[in-house]
Amino acid sequence: MKIYRSLDDLFESLPVVNGLSISFHHHLRNGDGVQNLILKKMNELNITKLKLYPSAIFPVHTEMLKLLQKGAIDAITTNYLNGSVAEYIAEHGLPNQLKMQTHGGRSRAIIEGETIIDIAFIAAPIVDEEGNAAGHDGPSACGSLGYAIEDSVYAKHTILITDHLVKKLEQPQIFSQHVEAILVVDSLGDRQGIVSGTTAITKDPVGLRIAANAAQLMDELGLIKEGMNFQSGAGGISLKVTEHLKNTLKARKLKAGFFSGGITQSHVNMLEDNLVNDLYDVQCFDLHAIQSLKKNPHHHAISAHDYANPANPKRVIKDLDVVILGATEIDLDFNVNVTTDSYNTIIGGSGGHSDTATDSRVSIIVTPLFKARTPIIKERVNTITTLGKNIDCLVTERGIAINPKRTDLLAKLSNTHLPIYTIETLLNKAYEYTGVPQSYDLKAQKIGVVEDRDGTIIDTLHTKKRR
């Protein structure tokens, strides 16, 4: 295995030309120093017409911003973006387009050859001298490297970048047969930004009410049972729902099948309390998850392909019974937006939202009815991230709406004391507090598309109109 200690030497070995397609993963989150290191070098070499395939983009990614300002980036395909890059693109667009994919869709596109990556630059917290890599150990440990696996296998050139080179690594997630070279650097990034710490369970009374409603809804729908498979994010409300689930499983002496997706301390505690059989971890959200991955044999690091590739019949999320998800907006057809806000600012992206909502037997959106006067329910969302046909329930602090096409769920709830309304009624309840918004249109030039996991374009993105 070729091991470089100098970035210049590595770059001399690589076909770095204008029009290059390169990829990165986002497991170092807002502590990532690797993408900045590589893009800074691209900038120095005056490479232009770059096509970028990062799995996500965060505020830390300032070298990308410099390349954008220089006009050196032709197109970006990603799953999530916020920070200054998002702001720049929302104002100026790109010469070519911004494509927002899902986590599962990104994996599918790479494997099926829709996405062709010339060089995958993979930040790898622990690498052995043969070129095997993982994320669970080393000074920049981030846990699972799930979103980098397909890149490592399918890129024309796969480069590992590490600050922790060891003789031999047991249980790698990335295998040496796919790796061309290793670059050893002093540090992969900022430790504080890599591990966000423990996400706080909500204490806000509105959040508590939403979580209690969601937990009771899950119970009344018969979803809390032996062997149930569950996914929830790291948001404060989702974590509270997970806590309710834990208490119910404990009280009834039940054990869940698996939890999947982004793993947190809450999920790990339930594994260690013997309340769930397995954790399928595509991304660790905190230190507890990273440590658990190291020591718990039933905590499995999986790839995006194993997790959510829609073309993979064995994908984990296909067996989900229930997923708890957030929403920036949801409309009367239950379409959900987590890509832009109500004022057409790019704030995120699907990640696994559409993937899990589509596959899970029941998908539940948890959100306050309005946030800072802005109603979350809209007549029409600003951007569709997840199609309404894949969203089943909306749970707010002031009521619950069930997608009318889920007559089976409505039938189960026929004798409930839960506050079930139509989504139109919930919208009007929101308006009682916020007032009816005046109409406005903040979309200017088209700058990109939202692609669903199967490759279907489900919406377009636009620059934000100036006032």
Added chain:
Amino acid sequence: MNPIVVGSLESSDCLITLTPHPSRKIAIESIVYDAYHDAIHAVIMSLLDDYNLQRVHVLCQDKGALEYTIKARLKTAILRFKEVHHES
């Protein structure tokens, strides 16, 4: 002349600043400007009318306050303004 300042820049609140001005003038900065500018303007005008206050500059820096919050903040500001400037 010291302006009257009421409220905060916390989410779901607003900061109201009143300064003497030859004629009534309203400036609105809001995170929900596109959706609620007209509504915020209307509630400020209506409350100023209720208190018959003309010679004032109102700056409303809004972080998504509901209407009753804006009213409460502005009403407090108006009462203080009148006290300080001896307006009836």
